Amino acid sequence: MSLNTASNPLYIKPEPSRRFSVAPMMDWTDRHCRFFLRLLSRHTLLYTEMVTTGALLNGDAERFLRHDEAEHPLALQLGGSTPADLAACARMAEAAGYDEVNLNVGCPSDRVQNNMIGACLMAHPALVAECVKAMRDAVSIPVTVKHRIGINGRDSYAELCDFVGTVKDAGCQSFTVHARIAILEGLSPKENRDIPPLRYDVAAQLKADFPELEIILNGGIKTLEQCQAHLQVFDGVMLGREAYHNPYVLAEVDQQLFGSTAPVISRAQALAALRPYIAAHIAAGGAMHHITRHILGLGQGFPGARRFRQLLSVDIHKAKDPLALLDQAGELLEGR
Structure with a gap:
C-alpha cells in the first residue's frame, strides 16, 4: 500500500499552500473560470464563489459543489452564521473533495447582511468563533476565515485584534485579511472594494501581533512584484479583480512565487x-x-x-x- 495516497488509512491530506490564491468572486470564479485559471498556474489556490448554507442545504447542492478534479487545490467559501448549518455544509464540502472550507466575513452587500452573512459578522466575534468551532469539529480539512480589517462603527485596531483573537481561540489558524474596512450602509459592494482606503499597515501589525497565525493579504494587489514584496511580511497574497481582468498574470506565478522550473505557458x-x-x-x-x-x-x-x-x-x-x-x-x- 502506498504511503502517500488516500487508500492508506494513515494518510493525511496535505494542507493547500496559501502563498498565492485567487479570491472568491461572485459571478466570476465559477467552475469554468477556475478550470481556465488552473491551466495558467498549477500551484495557485483557487476559491469558489461564496455559496450560502441555505443554497447547499435547501437547493441544488450537486450544482453548487460541482468541480473538475483539475481545479485542485480548491477551497469552498461558505456564507452563513448558523453553526450547525455551517458544520453540515463543511461536511458536504469535505465529502465532495474540497481541500479547504472558508467562512466569508467580508462581503458587505445588503442582501447578505440581512441574512447575517459576510462583513456584518465582524461585530459578532463570539458567533464567528462558534461557527468556526462547529466546522472544525465536523471536518478534518482546514477551516479558514476571510474578513475585513473592520466595519464602520467597529473599526479600531483593538476591535480587530479582539475579533482575530476570539476566532483564533476557536481553532482557526489562517486568516485572509482584506485590508479595508467595510462600510455597511451607503456604499455598494463595488464601492466597498474601492472607496475605503487600503491599510496594509494595519494588516502588517496584525501579523506582527499574531506571529503564530497564517495571515494572507488581500486588496489592491496587481503585480507579482507587489506579491513578492508583500510576501516579505505576510504568509500569502490573494489577488481578486486583477486575476480576473488580467488572468495571464497567473502564468508566471509558479515560477516566481513557488520556484517551479516548468516552462511558462503561452x-x-x-x-x-x-x-x-x-x-x-x-x-x-x-x-x-x-x-x-x-x-x-x-x-x-x-x-x-x-x-x-x-x-x-x-x-x-x-x-x-x-x-x-x-x-x-x-x-x-x-x-x-
Missing part, C-alpha cells in the same frame, strides 16, 4: 488546452460563452487583442459554429 497554449473542455461543454448542451466570458482578459497588450475580445464577447452570440470562432480567436494568440 496564451495560445492556454487556449488550446481549454478547447477540449469547451468542446465537451458544448456537446453536453452548454453554451461556449459560459466559459469564454472568463477568458476575455487574455486579450490584452498585443495587436489584435481588441479583435480577440470582440470575437468572444460579441460575435460569439451569432456564431453558427462556435468552435470555429474559437479557433479564429486562437489564431490571434499565435506566438503569444
